Amino acid sequence: MESLDPRVSRLNIDENASLSPKAPLDQFGTFEVFVQLKEGKQYKHEGAVHAPNRDMAFIFAKEQFSRRLMCSGLFVVDTRNVFVTEYTEDTVNVYEKVADNADAQGEAQEFEFFHLMKRGKQHEHIGSIEAQSAEQALVMAKSEFINSDKPIYNVWVVKTNDILFSSEEDKVIWNTLPEKKFRDAIAYKAADKVKAFKIRQHK
Amino acid sequence: MYGGGNTFESAKFEGLENEDPQKLAEFEARIERGEKIEPSDWMPKLYRKQLIRMIEQHAHSEIIGALPEGTWITRAPGFKRKLALMAKVQDEVGHAQLLYSAAETLGKPREAMIDDLITGKSKYSNIFNYPAFTWADSCFISWLVDAGAIVNQLANARGSYGPYCRALDRICAEESFHLKYGHHCVIHMATGSEKQREMMQAAINRWWGPMMHFFGPPDKVSVHTEVLMKWKVKMASNDDCRNQFLDMYVPKIWELGLTIPDPNLKKNEDTGRWEYTEPDWEEFKRVINGDGPCNKERLAVRRTAEERGAWVRKALLAPKTEYVAPLA
Numbered sequence: 001m002e003s004l005d006p007r008v009s010r011l012n013i014d015e016n017a018s019l020s021p022k023a024p025l026d027q028f029g030t031f032e033v034f035v036q037l038k039e040g041k042q043y044k045h046e047g048a049v050h051a052p053n054r055d056m057a058f059i060f061a062k063e064q065f066s067r068r069l070m071c072s073g074l075f076v077v078d079t080r081n082v083f084v085t086e087y088t089e090d091t092v093n094v095y096e097k098v099a100d101n102a103d104a105q106g107e108a109q110e111f112e113f114f115h116l117m118k119r120g121k122q123h124e125h126i127g128s129i130e131a132q133s134a135e136q137a138l139v140m141a142k143s144e145f146i147n148s149d150k151p152i153y154n155v156w157v158v159k160t161n162d163i164l165f166s167s168e169e170d171k172v173i174w175n176t177l178p179e180k181k182f183r184d185a186i187a188y189k190a191a192d193k194v195k196a197f198k199i200r201q202h203k
Numbered sequence: 204m205y206g207g208g209n210t211f212e213s214a215k216f217e218g219l220e221n222e223d224p225q226k227l228a229e230f231e232a233r234i235e236r237g238e239k240i241e242p243s244d245w246m247p248k249l250y251r252k253q254l255i256r257m258i259e260q261h262a263h264s265e266i267i268g269a270l271p272e273g274t275w276i277t278r279a280p281g282f283k284r285k286l287a288l289m290a291k292v293q294d295e296v297g298h299a300q301l302l303y304s305a306a307e308t309l310g311k312p313r314e315a316m317i318d319d320l321i322t323g324k325s326k327y328s329n330i331f332n333y334p335a336f337t338w339a340d341s342c343f344i345s346w347l348v349d350a351g352a353i354v355n356q357l358a359n360a361r362g363s364y365g366p367y368c369r370a371l372d373r374i375c376a377e378e379s380f381h382l383k384y385g386h387h388c389v390i391h392m393a394t395g396s397e398k399q400r401e402m403m404q405a406a407i408n409r410w411w412g413p414m415m416h417f418f419g420p421p422d423k424v425s426v427h428t429e430v431l432m433k434w435k436v437k438m439a440s441n442d443d444c445r446n447q448f449l450d451m452y453v454p455k456i457w458e459l460g461l462t463i464p465d466p467n468l469k470k471n472e473d474t475g476r477w478e479y480t481e482p483d484w485e486e487f488k489r490v491i492n493g494d495g496p497c498n499k500e501r502l503a504v505r506r507t508a509e510e511r512g513a514w515v516r517k518a519l520l521a522p523k524t525e526y527v528a529p530l531a
């Protein structure tokens with residue numbers, strides 16, 4: 001195929017080959033990604049990536065969600081490991097729907113909590129609690145959040161161990177962000193050039 | 204990108220009478236109040252279908268749109284331009300990832316979307332079926348095609364579907380660099396040597412038709428937009444988007460001493476609307492249905508990337524994970 005793109009010509013593609021569907025491949029798993037924009041700020045849900053495992057998910061997430069804006073930390077978790085409560089609306093706090101007790105057995109573990117405070121926005125990290133299950137963690141959190149000033153519409157509960165956190169050493173991967181000014185609109189000022197051009201045209 | 208639900212055919216408008224009237228009323232009231240619809244909410248089948256189609260085609264447009272610009276990465280003039288163009292093209296591919304995720308929350312798996320792109324079943328923005336002959340074409344795309352995309356994307360970001368809006372907010376934030384970079388490139392060419400000016404002018408002449416097509420057929424022939432507007436799936440009419448684009452960018456093109464190949468192009472100061480020669484809509488139809496200068500190449504490149512990359516994905520495939528739709 002003669003293409004204007006030398007990279008394409010080098011591929012030697014037969015563009016007349018029939019457009020058959022590609023061979024199916026079991027899709028990669030889904031991982032939810034949480035980003036901390038600045039030290040001290042809450043982690044926020046940013047979106048999802050598909051990856052074969054958590055480590056790869058972390059790498060994809062870093063590229064997808066922390067390439068452009070500021071970033072000081074990243075969480076990834078397999079979507080299947082997120083315990084999702086029901087959704088409420090208006091003035092109904094979802095903790096009103098949480099039972100007063102839950103069956104629990106086994107050892108206590110840490111669970112991270114993410115709250116949705118506004119429809120249309122993203123879940124934010126609130127903190128963690130030690131419990132024997134996600135259900136029990138919700139029961140334990142109930143007293144603290146049921147009287148919150150603003151209603152909480154939905155909660156995600158995730159076992160801390162299921163999350164891959166960026167570590168202290170990982171932070172160097174964001175060190176060079178401020179050097180990438182070529183990714184900012186502000187690096188492309190040209191008003192002076194236009195002005196000079198107009199003056200030249202006038203003469 | 205290049206979304207807008209405009210160059211795109213829409214879903215068949217039937218079956219609305221089979222929806223539960225109570226639920227439909229609540230759904231419409233929510234949109235009326237300005238609230239977003241989230242994946243876990245009830246929604247009419249038609250809403251789901253139309254959004255999947257629209258977001259998916261938007262995602263494909265980002266992927267395919269990276270091809271004509273990518274053509275010039277290796278030959279962009281100088282290190283700075285190469286760096287910037289590479290970053291921009293990477294952003295566009297990132298936009299596709301965000302958009303595929305948003306479409307997935309509606310129930311269509313990513314693999315099915317990629318399949319539909321490769322087999323030609325699913326459309327993408329028609330403008331990318333045209334070739335980027337010179338560096339000036341790449342400058343035109345970066346500035347003006349992205350400018351057109353931003354007009355659409357800003358409108359759609361006010362739409363009703365939560366995950367799509369959130370993806371668009373992120374995308375729009377990244378687009379501001381594309382637009383400024385593109386404008387910078389065009390200014391450099393237009394204020395440069397005689398040869399550079401000629402190249403830039405030739406690119407505008409080549410791309411003006413497809414650019415006018417970009418916003419889709421005129422309102423008088425676009426069908427079925429009423430209910431989509433009510434549901435805030437479609438946020439502005441094709442003609443309104445086109446008019447907004449002309450209003451923002453024609454003066455900026457003219458101030459560089461460049462011309463636009465349409466003798467009838469002028470702003471009617473009484474109506475505030477731009478007047479122009481209708482572009483060749485027969486050509487538009489022909490190209491979108493497969494018979495354009497680059498349709499074959501675009502799909503062939505995409506298909507080859509899929510085929511030749513399959514072994515990497517297979518090698519990475521781990522049975523410990525499982526595909527599910529993203530949460531939000």
Ligand SMILES: [Fe+2]
Pocket residue numbers: 204205265294295298374
């Ligand atoms: Fe884009």
Ligand SMILES: [Fe+2]
Pocket residue numbers: 204268295344348349352381
């Ligand atoms: Fe673009």
Ligand SMILES: [Fe+2]
Pocket residue numbers: 204295349378381
């Ligand atoms: Fe762009």
